[in-house]
Amino acid sequence: MHTIHRTWLFIMTTVVLCLVIALFSGSLLFHQAIKKNATLVDFEDYLRQFIPHLMEKSSIPGCSISLVLNGEMAYSEAFGYADMESRRLLLPDTPMSVQSITKSVTAWGVLALVQEGLLDLDVPVTEYLRTWDFPKTRYSVENVTAGTLLNHSAAMPLGDFNDVYAPGEAMPSLRQTLTEQAGMKGEPGKFSYSNVGYHVLELLIEEITAKQFSAYMHEKVLAPLGMHASFFEIPDSMKGCVPTGYDLQGRPVPVYLYPEKSSGGLFATAEDIARFAAASMKENPVLTAQQVRRLYKPEHTDIGVYSLVFDAYGLGHYLERLPNGMLSASHGGQGRGIMTHVQMVPETGDAIVILTNSQRSWPFIAHVLTQWARWRDFGTVGMTHILWAHYVMSGFIALLFSASMLLVLCAVLSPREEKRKGMGTAKALAALILIGILLWCKAQPYLLVSSVFPVLSKWLGWAVLCVSMSLLVSALLPIFTDRKLCSYP
Numbered sequence: 001m002h003t004i005h006r007t008w009l010f011i012m013t014t015v016v017l018c019l020v021i022a023l024f025s026g027s028l029l030f031h032q033a034i035k036k037n038a039t040l041v042d043f044e045d046y047l048r049q050f051i052p053h054l055m056e057k058s059s060i061p062g063c064s065i066s067l068v069l070n071g072e073m074a075y076s077e078a079f080g081y082a083d084m085e086s087r088r089l090l091l092p093d094t095p096m097s098v099q100s101i102t103k104s105v106t107a108w109g110v111l112a113l114v115q116e117g118l119l120d121l122d123v124p125v126t127e128y129l130r131t132w133d134f135p136k137t138r139y140s141v142e143n144v145t146a147g148t149l150l151n152h153s154a155a156m157p158l159g160d161f162n163d164v165y166a167p168g169e170a171m172p173s174l175r176q177t178l179t180e181q182a183g184m185k186g187e188p189g190k191f192s193y194s195n196v197g198y199h200v201l202e203l204l205i206e207e208i209t210a211k212q213f214s215a216y217m218h219e220k221v222l223a224p225l226g227m228h229a230s231f232f233e234i235p236d237s238m239k240g241c242v243p244t245g246y247d248l249q250g251r252p253v254p255v256y257l258y259p260e261k262s263s264g265g266l267f268a269t270a271e272d273i274a275r276f277a278a279a280s281m282k283e284n285p286v287l288t289a290q291q292v293r294r295l296y297k298p299e300h301t302d303i304g305v306y307s308l309v310f311d312a313y314g315l316g317h318y319l320e321r322l323p324n325g326m327l328s329a330s331h332g333g334q335g336r337g338i339m340t341h342v343q344m345v346p347e348t349g350d351a352i353v354i355l356t357n358s359q360r361s362w363p364f365i366a367h368v369l370t371q372w373a374r375w376r377d378f379g380t381v382g383m384t385h386i387l388w389a390h391y392v393m394s395g396f397i398a399l400l401f402s403a404s405m406l407l408v409l410c411a412v413l414s415p416r417e418e419k420r421k422g423m424g425t426a427k428a429l430a431a432l433i434l435i436g437i438l439l440w441c442k443a444q445p446y447l448l449v450s451s452v453f454p455v456l457s458k459w460l461g462w463a464v465l466c467v468s469m470s471l472l473v474s475a476l477l478p479i480f481t482d483r484k485l486c487s488y489p
Contacts, residue, residue, distance in 0.1 A: 099333025107316025121147035245337020253337030323379025
C-alpha cells in the first residue's frame, strides 16, 4: 500500500470512528443548552426535560436534585427509581447515602468543637486520645493534628472502603478498625486523601464529648441546621426506604453500612444537603462566619490527581476558582452503587446537590453541573473537565480501532513488505503484553478509569483487544503467506 494512501485511510477512519464512539457512548447529547441567566422556572423546565434523557443515556436508575439560590432552598425534585426491581419511585424526601459528602458535614462538627474551645486544630491529637493509641510505625504521630486530619495531610492510608455490612449485621468497633488501618504511611505534610484520617477524627470527637459520634453530630450539626431527614444509623422507620444502589455493570447493590461514620456514613435527602450548603452562606446556629471561612481557606494546592478538577483542598471541602474569579467549594461522594456531589458558590448564595443511586454517574454529574454553571453565568466548573476528557478518550479509542484496521490491512495486502520489516517478534510480544494488561484490569475490583468513564472504559477494553489481535495477525500472517507461496513448485 502506498504510504500516502495509508495516511489518508488512517485519518478518515479515525474521524469516522471518533464520531461514532462519541455518539454511542453518550458523550454527544443532542440537547439545547440552557440560556445564561434564565429564570428559575425556565431552569426547572429544562431539568425536567434534560435529566430523564441524560439518565437514560447513562443508564442511571434514580437521581435527586436540589438547588439553593440567594442562600435559600429554591427547588428540589427526584427522578427515576429507588429500586428497579420493585419499580419503587425515588422521591424528594427519600434519604440516600451521600458517601464522602459526609466529610464536609464532619468538618462542621470538628469546627464546632474548636469554636467551643474544646479542640485546637494545631495540637497533636494524642493529647486528646486517652483510650487508644496509633499502631506502631517508624513515623512520629506528634505531627498528626485535627487540622492535618481534616485536610488529608496526616499521612493516613485511604482505608478499606469495601468493608461494609448489612443493616443489623454485627460489625467491628471503631477502635478495632482504626487499630487495623490507622498505621501512618509517611511523615505528615503532603496531601493524601484518606478516609481513615476522618475515622480518627470520629474517635477524637467521641473522646472529647463522651458521646457517640452520630449522637454528637445530630445534636450539634444536623438538628440545628434543620437536617431532620439525615442520620448515620438507619432508624426502623426508614428501613426499606433507602434506595438500592447499582454498580458499574448495573447490578443491584443492597443497602449497606460502614463500621465508621465520619467519612462516608451519612444518609440524607438532597434537600437536607442543600440546607447544609445554604447554612454556609448565611448566619447559622452552628458556626460563626469566621469559622465557615476557615473551612474554605486553601490548605493544599498540590492535591495530586484531584488537581485535574479542583484547585485546592481546605477543611473538608475541595476548592476551585471559577472563571469569573469567585470561589467555589464542593465535595463528591462515591461508594458501591452510589455517586453524589454538592457544589457551592458562597459569594452568590448558589448551590446544587446531585444524589444518584448509580456508580456510573460521573459523566452525568459533570453534564448537570456544566448546565447549572452556564445558567448561573459562572463559566465552567472543574467537573466539566470530565466531559472534555470524555471527548479526548473517544478520539483515543478511535485511534486504536483505526490502527487495528490498518495493521490488518497492511498484513493482508502487503505480506512480504511486512515481513521485510522484521517486526514480527516485537508485534507478537506487544500483543501478549496488552492481553496481559487486559486480564489484570479484568481482575481488579476497582479501576478509576472505569468509574470516571463507565461506558468508554468498555470501548477502551475492546479497542485494546482489537489492537492485540491485529498485532498478532500482522506478525503471523506474513509468515504463513510466505510459506504458502514457497510451497508452490
